[in-house]
Amino acid sequence: MLTHPAYARPETLYEALLFLKTHGIDTRPLAGGTDVMVDLRAGKLKSEYLLDISRLKELQGIGLSKDGLSIGAGVTISEIYNSPLVAKNAPSLIKSCAFFGSPQIRNVATIGGNVGNASPSADTVPPLLVHEARAVLASENGERTVALANLFEGPYRSGIRPDELLIRFILEPADGRFTDFQKIGRRKALAISRMSMALLADPKEDGTLGTVRLALGSGTPTPMRMEAVEAFLKGKRADRQTVEAGSRLMAEEMVRITGRRPSTEYKEKAVQGLFLRILAPLVE
Amino acid sequence: MDTYSVIPIRFTLNGDKVSIEAGAHETALTVIRERLSLKGTKEGCGMGECGACTILVDGKSVNACLMAAPQLEGRTVMTVEGLGREGKLHPLQEAFLEHHGVQCGFCTPGLLMSAQSLILETPRPTHKQVVEAISGNLCRCTGYQQIVDAIQYGADKTGGEE
Numbered sequence: 001m002l003t004h005p006a007y008a009r010p011e012t013l014y015e016a017l018l019f020l021k022t023h024g025i026d027t028r029p030l031a032g033g034t035d036v037m038v039d040l041r042a043g044k045l046k047s048e049y050l051l052d053i054s055r056l057k058e059l060q061g062i063g064l065s066k067d068g069l070s071i072g073a074g075v076t077i078s079e080i081y082n083s084p085l086v087a088k089n090a091p092s093l094i095k096s097c098a099f100f101g102s103p104q105i106r107n108v109a110t111i112g113g114n115v116g117n118a119s120p121s122a123d124t125v126p127p128l129l130v131h132e133a134r135a136v137l138a139s140e141n142g143e144r145t146v147a148l149a150n151l152f153e154g155p156y157r158s159g160i161r162p163d164e165l166l167i168r169f170i171l172e173p174a175d176g177r178f179t180d181f182q183k184i185g186r187r188k189a190l191a192i193s194r195m196s197m198a199l200l201a202d203p204k205e206d207g208t209l210g211t212v213r214l215a216l217g218s219g220t221p222t223p224m225r226m227e228a229v230e231a232f233l234k235g236k237r238a239d240r241q242t243v244e245a246g247s248r249l250m251a252e253e254m255v256r257i258t259g260r261r262p263s264t265e266y267k268e269k270a271v272q273g274l275f276l277r278i279l280a281p282l283v284e
Numbered sequence: 285m286d287t288y289s290v291i292p293i294r295f296t297l298n299g300d301k302v303s304i305e306a307g308a309h310e311t312a313l314t315v316i317r318e319r320l321s322l323k324g325t326k327e328g329c330g331m332g333e334c335g336a337c338t339i340l341v342d343g344k345s346v347n348a349c350l351m352a353a354p355q356l357e358g359r360t361v362m363t364v365e366g367l368g369r370e371g372k373l374h375p376l377q378e379a380f381l382e383h384h385g386v387q388c389g390f391c392t393p394g395l396l397m398s399a400q401s402l403i404l405e406t407p408r409p410t411h412k413q414v415v416e417a418i419s420g421n422l423c424r425c426t427g428y429q430q431i432v433d434a435i436q437y438g439a440d441k442t443g444g445e446e
Contacts (some may be wrong), residue, residue: 006287007308007354019285030352031307037311037350038331049287050308054355078344102420103398105332107344108351 005040005050006097015160019051021140024162029053031074034053034101035117035234044151059112059167062086069131069173073166075110077101077124078112088172092198093127095181101123118222119156121268125223126198127181129215131171137164145170152222169206177202177211184270195219195270199278207237207284219254219271228253238282246279247272288323288354293376295356298366299443306353313337314355316363324355324393326366328441335421338394338401339363345401347420364393367400371425376400380431395421409439 005159007026010016019029024049030036033054039045053059059074062083069089071080100106100114100123105254108118113133114124124135125148133148137160146159148169153159160166183196196217202210213232217223236242258264286445297320306315316322316339328336328350339350340362350413368374376399385439386392395418402417409417414435415428423431 003290004307004309006289007291007352008285008287009291009354009357010285015285031356033350033352033355034332034347037352040309041330041349050352052308052352061415064297101332103401103417104337104338104345104347104420108346237357 003276005047005053009013010056012018013056013165013167014140016051016056017138017163019049020163021163021184023049024164027162029116029165030112030164031059031113032076034105034109035113040126043158053165053206054110059110059165061168064089068168068215069171070168071111071171073116074110075112076116077106077109077111077209078103080121080124081106088126089175090179091133091173091174091182092130092179092200093124093171096123096127096183096196096198099183099185110168115169116158116160116166118152118154118156120220121194121220122223123183123216123217126196126215126217127179128171129139129223129225130167130198130200130213131174131180132213133172134168134170136167139164143167148250149225149259152224155221156282160199168258174200178282180281181276183217184274195274196223197271197274199229199279201233201282203238203282206234208235208284209233213254214250216254216271217249219267220257224257226253237284238279241284243276243283247275250275255260292352293354293357296360297390297420298362299315306356308352308354310353312339312341312346312351312353312356312361313350315353316348316361316387322363322365326390326393328394332420333393333422335394335398335418337390338397338421339402340397340401341403343401345398345420362397362400364396367396374400374438375441376403376435377436379434379441383430383434383437385426385431385434390423391421391423395423395431395435399438402435403439403442407439407442409436411436414439 005096028047060072077097077100151159169170179200198215200213212230290305326336332347332350339348349407
């Protein structure tokens, strides 16, 4: 059954934030609509207001500065996919956008919506995590910056306060380090990730791994960095034996964090396979 | 700031200016198909999985079922009805007929719009680009090969006319 939320279209970010200050708790922001309109149709949208933030200029733009690579929350998945700046500085994010939904979805869905919806399977989140992305949030009181890793509170609970909007993300550029994204879905297009993984690694000249950052999607209640696996790999040579031991640790960690569920038997094997696949280019 | 249960929206639909009042609980699909009676744009799944409702908004393919009607404000929209003219099919439409890209026909308008979006950006698409461009459109009859052939052939013909 369709609910009938009222519609509001702010002209400026300030106007949007003033609205949220009063009505935040009863409001769902509307950008690309690819999650919101599905919820609306399913009768799952309980909000009194839809705040259309899709035209706010303050949420647009991709830029590089000394702070890092900045991506506006209102930037669409297509815009990211076609951005030479992102291709150079965060290639794994480009890859997550290449397999995101479908062309029609990518043309309207935004990175802010993907993150803000806080789905455990949000495709852009594992790449953002390995780039140690910071989320900039604004309310009428001002801005705050949070490490994305600390933003999520649980499945579909983003930790964004009702009076706040996601404004942009700031990523640490890859700077020539190896990065990749891998995903398993039921079909190639439009598949909700059954599991996804992002890696940023820095193999040294002596063959050992310097920085290793590894993030898992759909395997834990929120996408997260797998710090125990990172620590295990760091300083080691990426040989067959190490990587296989790493893949077993990856599965153990996932189960330790998530607990055993009906899907665990599948996911334990899937996570190991995905881990071996993403590390394969670094294996001696 | 005002809030609206229905809001006046103005947009261009297949070259004509349209004014209508709609609410956020309505989708672009409802407005186009039910209120403006352009029945070429289909509702399949209603949740962005099948692509039967694909339209072009400012030249880009989108799922009309996932767009809130007020978001059409100021946009330039093309549906399958805007592709050809009365009595004259668009080269893509002719190609679908010639290459047997149509069986039951339910997915065809959406596929045509995805194809049109592709050739606006890439006038001479490769096989891979065609497959990628229609990855958000489901067809349960053809097995896709005829559709891919039709789009490549149609793109050549479209380019040839310009």
